[in-house]
Amino acid sequence: MSDPRTRRARILRGDLPTEPMPMADLLRRTPYRHARIPHQAAGDPTIERGLDLTVRVGELMLRCGAGAPQVEGAMAATAAAAGVDKVDLDITLQSILLQARSSEGHRHTVVRVVRHTRYDYARIVAVHRLVQSLVAGEVTTEEVASRLREVERHPRNFPRWAVSAANAVLASAVAVVIGASPLAAVLTIGVVLVVAGIARLHARVELPEFYGNAINAYAATLLAGGLYAMGAADWISFGESDFAYVVAGGIVAMLPGRTMASAIEDVIFGYPLTGAGRLLAVFLSLTGLIIGIASGLGTMLTITEHSGADFVSPDVLDLRVTSAPIVPAILAALVVGLAAGVTVQSRRRLVVPMGVLTVVGVGVSALLTRVLDIGVVTGTGLAAVSIGVLGRLVAQRLDAPSMVLVVPASFGLLPGLTIFRGLYELVAEGSDSGLLTFQSGLSTLLSAGGVLLAIATGTVLGEFLAAPWDRHMRGSKRPRTDQVPL
DSSP: OOOHHHHHHHHHOOOOOOOOOOHHHHHTTSTTTTOOOOSSOOOHHHHHHHHHHHHHHHHHHHHTTOOHHHHHHHHHHHHHHTTOOOOEEEEOSSEEEEEEEOTTSOEEEEEEEOOOOOOOHHHHHHHHHHHHHHHTTSSOHHHHHHHHHHHHHSOOSSOHHHHHHHHHHHHHHHHHHTTOOHHHHHHHHHHHHHHHHHHHHHHTTTOOHHHHHHHHHHHHHHHHHHHHHHHHTTSSOOOHHHHHHHHHHHHHHHSOHHHHHHHHHHHHTTOHHHHHHHHHHHHHHHHHHHHHHHHHHHHHHHHHHHHTOOOOOGGGGGOOGGGSOHHHHHHHHHHHHHHHHHHTTOOGGGHHHHHHHHHHHHHHHHIIIIISOOOHHHHHHHHHHHHHHHHHHHHHHTTSOTHHHHHHHGGGGOOHHHHHHHHHHHHHTTSTTOOOOHHHHHHHHHHHHHHHHHHHHHHHHHHHHHGGGHHHHSOSSOOOGGGOOO
């Protein structure tokens, strides 16, 4: 029988002392969670080489648009494979801090700053495969370091003009998803290309993104308004609903959907500082768009008021995504996914799976909202969950991180039309056209914000649910890194 004093001491004993987070915790629910972790600290040379390689992997992924959880998992796996047993890792929006102790008792610290982010999902895939091969023992740390230099120097998969064209096609396809006519879809391409030219002009003076977004949105709204004026004069077949669809498509093309998804994921998985920074960036970017669109609508309302012409029929405010024909919407969703893959500089062989996932997301959303009469926010969230689950499973099969498929595939769910309706209600408040009130406009914008949040949280939840099946979905034989082009 045990001594009562011993039992009392066990009950009153304090918790374990604070220590660096174990590698197993850093690798949990990542594609690298089966990496072998050293059982003891290595010497100074091994720790130095391991930390240098690890921080290079993290810097490249962060610079190419990866979220903090993906960067953390890849860095922890690299450090473990390079011989580091325990590591202190801190990732913020623009910096990486890495620290480990050697067997001699010396503490080694590496800091790397990432000033600019430029989305390049092909490089993220390349780094992901390098880390997988390193963890599997197929390559050495020296080979990974050499291959990283090749990945950094490799040209981007698509030239700038192709990205601009894909962005225009993306906006056009989104307009079709919500009900635009073929002519409106073609004119949307022209509007977005003109706005891209304007963006290149103010990019020469390195205008901050907030002001650039406002200028781009203002120009897009006025261009769409000019097309509507031509339609009102019977020069072209372009009605008030087409005007709404063109603006809505342009909104989706300019929305910071990638950053929004990364921000929510960072917050959910324990990176509140990084997530808060990304959310602030999303808020400023979205605010710039809202100011630009609202200013453009206000300018057009002022012009039409003085000219005595009718602007947009109140019926525009009754437009809903659920009113679009289902077959053209599904086909356009495929185009949205294909174009989104080009805009994020993805690998070419991953573009088609992105299109298929986009069709799945839009199809599930249409089924829930049209057939089952589920609310837009709930339906969009459940569609995002389906994208997250399938995206993670397909990504593992294709030896790619799930985010490179999930984020572009969610573009077809972005609420461009809802944002436009909310802004129009705000700007038109007080006019004599019988439109809804200012409070209704705020409510509509809040609904759009709810949809954005549902997309981000839904995709993250889907990836989380599918994580246990990573090993079962992974291909039986991965191609060697020296045989895989960027």
